[in-house]
Amino acid sequence: MSEDWKSILKKSITRPEQILERFKIDIEPIKAVVEKYPMFISRYYFDLIEEVDDPIWRQCIPSPLELQDPYGYEDPLNEEGDSPVPGLVHRYPDRVLMCVSNSCATYCRFCTRKRKVGKPAINFTDEIYLAQIQYIRENPSIRDVLLSGGDPFMLPDEKIEFLLKKLRAIPHVEILRIGSRVPCTLPQRITPKLCRMLKKYHPLYVNVHFEHPREITEEAERACGLLADAGIPLGNQSVLLRGINDDPEVMKSLVQKLLKIRVRPYYLFQMDLVKGTYHFRTRVEVGLKILENLIGKTSGLAVPRFIIDAPGGGGKIPLQPEYVLSMDDEKVVLRNYEGNIYVYPQIPRESEETPSTLRFHRPYAQLKR
Ligand SMILES: *Cc1c(COP(=O)(O)O)cnc(C)c1O
Ligand code: SF4
Numbered sequence: 001m002s003e004d005w006k007s008i009l010k011k012s013i014t015r016p017e018q019i020l021e022r023f024k025i026d027i028e029p030i031k032a033v034v035e036k037y038p039m040f041i042s043r044y045y046f047d048l049i050e051e052v053d054d055p056i057w058r059q060c061i062p063s064p065l066e067l068q069d070p071y072g073y074e075d076p077l078n079e080e081g082d083s084p085v086p087g088l089v090h091r092y093p094d095r096v097l098m099c100v101s102n103s104c105a106t107y108c109r110f111c112t113r114k115r116k117v118g119k120p121a122i123n124f125t126d127e128i129y130l131a132q133i134q135y136i137r138e139n140p141s142i143r144d145v146l147l148s149g150g151d152p153f154m155l156p157d158e159k160i161e162f163l164l165k166k167l168r169a170i171p172h173v174e175i176l177r178i179g180s181r182v183p184c185t186l187p188q189r190i191t192p193k194l195c196r197m198l199k200k201y202h203p204l205y206v207n208v209h210f211e212h213p214r215e216i217t218e219e220a221e222r223a224c225g226l227l228a229d230a231g232i233p234l235g236n237q238s239v240l241l242r243g244i245n246d247d248p249e250v251m252k253s254l255v256q257k258l259l260k261i262r263v264r265p266y267y268l269f270q271m272d273l274v275k276g277t278y279h280f281r282t283r284v285e286v287g288l289k290i291l292e293n294l295i296g297k298t299s300g301l302a303v304p305r306f307i308i309d310a311p312g313g314g315g316k317i318p319l320q321p322e323y324v325l326s327m328d329d330e331k332v333v334l335r336n337y338e339g340n341i342y343v344y345p346q347i348p349r350e351s352e353e354t355p356s357t358l359r360f361h362r363p364y365a366q367l368k369r
Pocket of ligand 1 (some may be wrong): 089091092097146316
């Protein structure tokens, strides 16, 4: 049996001096960053670092560049503007994002909620949870509730069950989702006991958050396996990060490894314009190139959707390399993943005069000609 997650958390890295235990670096610049943006790294995730500035290091060790961001906003997606009740973001017609925790097993330096993470932005009491749940109960259009944070799995099992039970009791809530980076940064948190509890609240989906193939360890595989064995479909959300995973081959390796641990790539996010994260940002073409290297070249199951969450709160917008070269009344000209050109003939536009039987047969007649 692996070490208990609570004792791993107790040994977390929260002070720059602790980095010196393994790496000889100048920690003075890091101290200044930590004053503005706290550091918290689980011992497990810290141990995944192999050397200074490697892809794991860059995700969790504060960088002086965080204080030199020329652009960036505290709340780039205007989540506060779409928040009817503290912690709840109601942006889309049929679903809500419900933040239930401020803490995470590791603070990602690129976090979209950098403004909140590690700070007591909202003091999550039962009163707050009940106000969030009340809002959901009063809005029958909400059929999908997404627990997020911070990280919901940082809460005790009993608190998670309290939330799931209350939400499940609302008749119009069809599906529940949990977004968590714990399977990546503290996989020991995913215990058989937690999974036995979760499976009582199906249909429940979990979206995990892996960024780099080196994060797919035996422990991560065990954690995802336990969740999957509890019947929970797993998706992955990655953020495209400069100098970490902005390489087509690194990303291909990540998505293929995810499928091997029963996680289906869901979204690949273009970096949000978060204050303090400029150095992680890539140009948008980089993401399109990564998709080009996946679509058709590996399992369709491995291909995430590439998303820009519109600055200012317009929501998620999917992007894709151009496969439609032209489209007119008669035909669509397409290219495939190898760059070959294909023509797909259109059926005639439906008109009132065309008898319905003819409508069906026409395109085939046209093909024969
Ligand atoms: C991302 C997000 C969701 C969920 O979006 P899906 O595309 O359904 O996964 C819901 N609400 C908010 C505010 C979000 O940012
Ligand atoms: S786990 Fe999620 S919420 Fe927490 S710091 Fe990382 S990206 Fe942000």
